[in-house]
Amino acid sequence: MNRQIIMKSRPVGAPQPHNFELREVPIPELAAGEVRVENHWLSLDPYMRGRMSDAPSYSAPLEVGDVMEGETVGRVQASRDARFAEGEWVVGRGRWQTHSVLEAGQCRKLSPQIPKPSLALGILGMPGVTAYVGLKHIGQPKPGETVVVAAASGAVGAVVGQLARQAGCRVVGIAGTEAKCQYVSETLGFDVCLNHRAPDLARQLKDACPEGIDVYFENVSGPVFEAVFPLLNDFARIPVCGLISFYNATGLPSGPDRTPLLMRAILTKRLTFRGFIVTDFLADWPEALQALEAAFVAGTLQYQEHVLSGLEAAPQGLIDLLEGKNFGKVVVDLKPA
């Protein structure tokens, strides 16, 4: 049998456990061109909150009763495609379930060099490539510039900051606990990391960025963006990758309407705001994965996983992720010992 978690009801505000339901269904038959995968790892990522909403977005929303969406890593159990053999490790959009039937063309084989399969859901997968392409194509950091990274200990932010350091930038992280800040500055090697819960964040950030901010990698928005905004330099670039502080919002903040301030800054400082998702840059994936894997194997990129145990842990894992309670890339071990 296949165990899976569906969206039982659409959340209003923060998702609650009752919005999810575990069920068991038969494993479907394979058609030509498909593979069946026994999933070992499931990735939890902030974008999943967007899929649970029916607001327009870049992907169709989940319908009530659909299996929750998500990337998985597992081993091929059966294949009706010549490119895949039984026992091979693959990554794909297998959703929140123990077994997935996937189109072979939508699966990617894991590099044989990968030290641990779950890495293909993080630094050596979608979040790592997101960091790589967003920084390269939109952030465009130049040596000596100042790069600020929100959600700095998260799956994307940790990679962004390390790559920006390697590009010769001053890198300032923003994270949500003292322990995260210590990890970001000491282990990841950012120049500074600030706690976004500090009441004087704006002043601390100003002190940490004496020459202003040239790149702000936006994962968060809300109060973090408020602190960043006045420090943006002329010609600053803002890759808009995520807005986690908004995802559980049920309405707009109270007034006045500050949109004119943003537009005016875009004009007078000649800012670039550009949103992206990683699949906009499919042509960059091979280069990005190769660079990330080489750096990781060489020990020049650090990475931390937050491991949850068993499929049942996924709903609370997503709820916690949206509140910043994780520490590192969240993956669910679907076959815990």
Next chain:
Amino acid sequence: MNRQIIMKSRPVGAPQPHNFELREVPIPELAAGEVRVENHWLSLDPYMRGRMSDAPSYSAPLEVGDVMEGETVGRVQASRDARFAEGEWVVGRGRWQTHSVLEAGQCRKLSPQIPKPSLALGILGMPGVTAYVGLKHIGQPKPGETVVVAAASGAVGAVVGQLARQAGCRVVGIAGTEAKCQYVSETLGFDVCLNHRAPDLARQLKDACPEGIDVYFENVSGPVFEAVFPLLNDFARIPVCGLISFYNATGLPSGPDRTPLLMRAILTKRLTFRGFIVTDFLADWPEALQALEAAFVAGTLQYQEHVLSGLEAAPQGLIDLLEGKNFGKVVVDLKPA
């Protein structure tokens, strides 16, 4: 004697005649490397409102008592620079006055082909180049795309729309009177032009853009942007060139704060908002001027001037320009017959 108009006081909200003062002063002596120009034409442009404000911007604000800023075209009366001879036509930042002493390196000679000197303040000068570089580098229109141009009969918008048509786009203008709309669609050849004072602008714009909007050339913001915003396609580009609807504002609009809607659209539609001013693209000026001049001389670019008579007309001319009362590029004839 040199007649000039100074900023007598800083306006609050819309400028008033009493914020300006005409005065007469001696013409200063020339130093080495300078030229003295008898100005024939003065350009009035929306950015001048920004210079009258002390809010931070890309240029230092005017101080009370300063001569109003602006571009001028005139003839060299005296030169202490080998590059310029008496009688030559030049364009420079001569300010609101009949005579200017300018650094020679900051002046540009008019092309001998130019049919009328005042064109160097409009389609064959700063506004024309603004349209050219903003569309080329940020708008990046592709054949078959839909381009919406605010302030479509104005100095910049008229050129943007004609260039976008020549690039094979569907072009929808937005202007402020029926007469302007008729001119934009019939003379400038836009596919459609809508009156932004129409109460159902949003619906009209939706009808005029059945395939959505790929490029929105922002000169205006405010209600025009509100109508454009829901129609923006994935990967739309928004060159932010001006925000004339905000320039006289004394505060922010009432709430709620709609910034999250803008950020969310940037992310989910992968929009690019990028502010610019024409001097960010100095390397493009020769190419742009050559292309614009060739097209104008060949009759493939149309252009309309709104001519005011005499320096004394400039203050009311700027007041009117900020309210959209002009029809075409506003220039002041400093030596009316």
